[in-house]
Amino acid sequence: MPDNPTPGNHGANSYDVAVLGGGSFGTAMAKVLGENGHVVHFWMRDEAQAEEIRRTRINRRYMPAVTLQGDIQPTTDLAEAVRKAEIVLVAIPSKAFRSVIREHSSEFRDGQIVVSLTKGIEEHGFKLMSEILLEELPRCRSGVLSGPNLAGEIVNRELTATVIAAKDPDVRRTVQELLGCEYFRVYANVDIYGVELAGALKNIYAIVAGLASALNMGENAKAMLITRGLAEMSRFAVSLGANPMTFMGLAGVGDLIATCTSSKSRNFRVGYAIGKGQKLEEAVQELGQVAEGIYTLKLVREKSEAIGIYMPLVRGLYEILYESASINAVINSLMMAVQNSDVEFILPRTITQ
Numbered sequence: 001m002p003d004n005p006t007p008g009n010h011g012a013n014s015y016d017v018a019v020l021g022g023g024s025f026g027t028a029m030a031k032v033l034g035e036n037g038h039v040v041h042f043w044m045r046d047e048a049q050a051e052e053i054r055r056t057r058i059n060r061r062y063m064p065a066v067t068l069q070g071d072i073q074p075t076t077d078l079a080e081a082v083r084k085a086e087i088v089l090v091a092i093p094s095k096a097f098r099s100v101i102r103e104h105s106s107e108f109r110d111g112q113i114v115v116s117l118t119k120g121i122e123e124h125g126f127k128l129m130s131e132i133l134l135e136e137l138p139r140c141r142s143g144v145l146s147g148p149n150l151a152g153e154i155v156n157r158e159l160t161a162t163v164i165a166a167k168d169p170d171v172r173r174t175v176q177e178l179l180g181c182e183y184f185r186v187y188a189n190v191d192i193y194g195v196e197l198a199g200a201l202k203n204i205y206a207i208v209a210g211l212a213s214a215l216n217m218g219e220n221a222k223a224m225l226i227t228r229g230l231a232e233m234s235r236f237a238v239s240l241g242a243n244p245m246t247f248m249g250l251a252g253v254g255d256l257i258a259t260c261t262s263s264k265s266r267n268f269r270v271g272y273a274i275g276k277g278q279k280l281e282e283a284v285q286e287l288g289q290v291a292e293g294i295y296t297l298k299l300v301r302e303k304s305e306a307i308g309i310y311m312p313l314v315r316g317l318y319e320i321l322y323e324s325a326s327i328n329a330v331i332n333s334l335m336m337a338v339q340n341s342d343v344e345f346i347l348p349r350t351i352t353q
């Protein structure tokens, strides 16, 4: 989309919104909100970064080519950002999500809307971010936002759609009104767990797709990986209570396509680097940003084995990343596994492991 100096708001209310997390996605959402005419209390932990954004309107570390427009107020005072906000969006990596929220939980008000933008799972207890919000902020109204939302495209005003999942219809409507504009479209869902799990799980398959790309696999192979990834992630999520139809939507197949076909995805890039022979630690260090999939992979492998869910791609990727298995040996064992059914919701699988 060409750059357009006029705000993208539908002309509705202006809100005070806190965006917690000054990385790529926090910046992308702050930009949409600023252009939509909202007041953005943009929290990050680094005062030098906040001061630089105040002065230059540029988040040099995470989005060096993007100038922020509108009333965006960078701050390192989380309590004040939350106190001023009607709605809080949280874009903090899963490893730090609970600690940041817990430390400031007393600042949140009863009924305040708090939405997680984070696509990950907490290490201890396999908790999703919506569960952390419920535990830490039981009197707030929560939701999750997930979908094919590469931050680098959103900041360029490229056409994008996302999903807001919340039980409370007012939360869904408010977030649609808040973020929706001519380049950003917000669809609603009530299956919070499904939307959130889809966003976290697809990162694993983005790593697999990056690996396949590094190995110059053909289009048939890429399609097989994406589709079997979808089968595997929906099998797992349904066993935990998600609705399988959510995986047909933007948060499921939509995000899988975006991240499994593009080197703009950091998870894809980690997979690509490993496929080219780099060690996992080197690949992560070189990336310099969060790739949630490498942590999610460990947790999902452990959980799937504990509850007996067949996830051959998860198992194979885990062996490559964490057990130094040969990529070719893993591919061979996946291809030579027992033949099975295509869509198990139509023809049940007969083999369970």
Ligand SMILES: NC(=O)C1=CN([C@@H]2O[C@H](COP(=O)(O)OP(=O)(O)OC[C@H]3O[C@@H](n4cnc5c(N)ncnc54)[C@H](OP(=O)(O)O)[C@@H]3O)[C@@H](O)[C@H]2O)C=CC1
Binding pocket: 021, 022, 023, 024, 025, 026, 044, 045, 046, 062, 091, 092, 093, 094, 096, 100, 117, 118, 119, 120, 149, 150, 151, 152, 288, 289, 290, 292
């Ligand atoms: N980027 C994208 O395209 C999308 C990302 N997401 C999700 O959004 C979440 C955030 O990702 P993203 O913004 O891309 O990540 P980045 O790696 O770009 O940025 C991470 C941000 O989190 C901050 N951070 C890290 N640890 C802490 C902590 N302990 N306390 C406070 N802040 C901390 C970093 O601060 P500092 O710089 O000071 O280290 C930085 O601002 C992830 O779960 C990701 O999956 C969702 C959709 C799209």
Ligand SMILES: O=C(CO)COP(=O)(O)O
Binding pocket: 119, 147, 148, 149, 150, 151, 203, 206, 255, 258, 259, 264, 265, 266, 267, 268, 290, 291, 292
């Ligand atoms: O979730 C994303 C796009 O929808 C971003 O993916 P990465 O974290 O792999 O960059």
